[in-house]
Structures are given as structure tokens and as C-alpha cells.
Amino acid sequence: MKAIHHVAITVADLAGAREFYTRVLGLTERTDRPGELAPGTWLDVGGQQVHLVAGTPPAAQGQHFALLVDDLDATVGQLRAEGVQVSDPVPIGKARQCFLADPSGTVPIVTDPTTATAEMGFSEQVRCGWCPPTFGRISNAIELHEAAK
Incomplete structure (x- = not known):
């Protein structure tokens, strides 16, 4: 295996999802998707x-996927300026991440490559309202990410 080529997510509102992922998150729509496939779009x-x-x-x-950005704080500011509800960045593993939801409830996580550790200030009492219920508290998400290493 060399890399991930693509991820596919099911969306209830294709037009709304296309708008969210292209205009708000900045992904680019591809033009080479075969027309005989079920309704969808490639980005x-x-x-x-x-x-x-x-x-x-x-x-x-x-279920979720993560988008890598160069400046997480600036990205959070841009998303909030677009009216997107997004969590404050939190350290998870060796990166900082923030959580949001697309119009269908899929959780794209936005992350930056900075080194983040527990000493940077996460609290076991902080609850992440953006993680799916299986993640629970942010500390549980950190434990899951650490265990996966």
C-alpha cells in the first residue's frame, strides 16, 4: 500500500454537500467522474x-476523516467567518485538531502538523461536542489515537 487514493462519504443533500466542500472548505470539483455512476461528485x-x-x-x-492545513487557527477563523460551527483547536496525539460537521453530519476533522501533547493544556473534563458519541470526551479521543499508534 502506498497511500489513500480517496474516501467516499454518503450525503443526504448532494448540492448542499458540494457547496460546503467546495466553497466553504476549498476542495476542487473534478470533471472526470463517469456519468453512469450513481449521483455524486468527486473532489x-x-x-x-x-x-x-x-x-x-x-x-x-x-467515522470521520481529517483535512490537513498549514495554519489551524487561521482556518478556524475563516470557517467561523463563513458561519460554520467549529470547535476550538485541541491537542490530540501529536497534532491539534478541530471538529465540525458537514450538512449530512459527517465529521471532517481539520488538523495541523504542530506537535501537541497533554502538557499543552487538554483537560479530561473538556467534552467535545463535535465528536461522534463513540469518542465521548476529548481525553477518550486522545486515548484512542494514542492506542492506534
Whole structure:
């Protein structure tokens, strides 16, 4: 295995999701998606793709994906200026992340490559309202990420 080529997410409102991922998050719509496929759209982000597929999204069970940015604080400011509800950045593993939800409830996580540790200020009492219920508190998310290493 060399890399992830694409992730596919099911969205209830294809037009709304396309607007969110392109205009708000800045992904670029591809033009090479075969027309005979079920309704959807392909988007570019960095060297990978996000495929939006029209349908009924599954119940939240912790599924998510993360988008890498150079400046997390600036990105949070830009998202909030667009009216997007986004959590404050929190340290998780060796990066800082913030959480938001697309119009269908999928959780794209925005992360930066800075080194973040528990000493940078996460609190076990802080609850992340943006994580799916299976993540629970931010400390639980950190434990899950650390255990996956």
C-alpha cells in the first residue's frame, strides 16, 4: 500500500454537500467522474480525493476523516467567518485538531502538523461536542489515537 487514493462519504443533500466542500472548505470539483455512476461528485484535496455519494448517511459510529492545513487557527477563523460551527483547536496525539460537521453530519476533522501533547493544556473534563458519541470526551479521543499508534 502506498497511500489513500480517496474516501467516499454518503450525503443526504448532494448540492448542499458540494457547496460546503467546495466553497466553504476549498476542495476542487473534478470533471472526470463517469456519468453512469450513481449521483455524486468527486473532489480533489491535496493529492487525494473525497467522493460525495448521494444517499442516506449511516448513523454516526465514529467515522470521520481529517483535512490537513498549514495554519489551524487561521482556518478556524475563516470557517467561523463563513458561519460554520467549529470547535476550538485541541491537542490530540501529536497534532491539534478541530471538529465540525458537514450538512449530512459527517465529521471532517481539520488538523495541523504542530506537535501537541497533554502538557499543552487538554483537560479530561473538556467534552467535545463535535465528536461522534463513540469518542465521548476529548481525553477518550486522545486515548484512542494514542492506542492506534
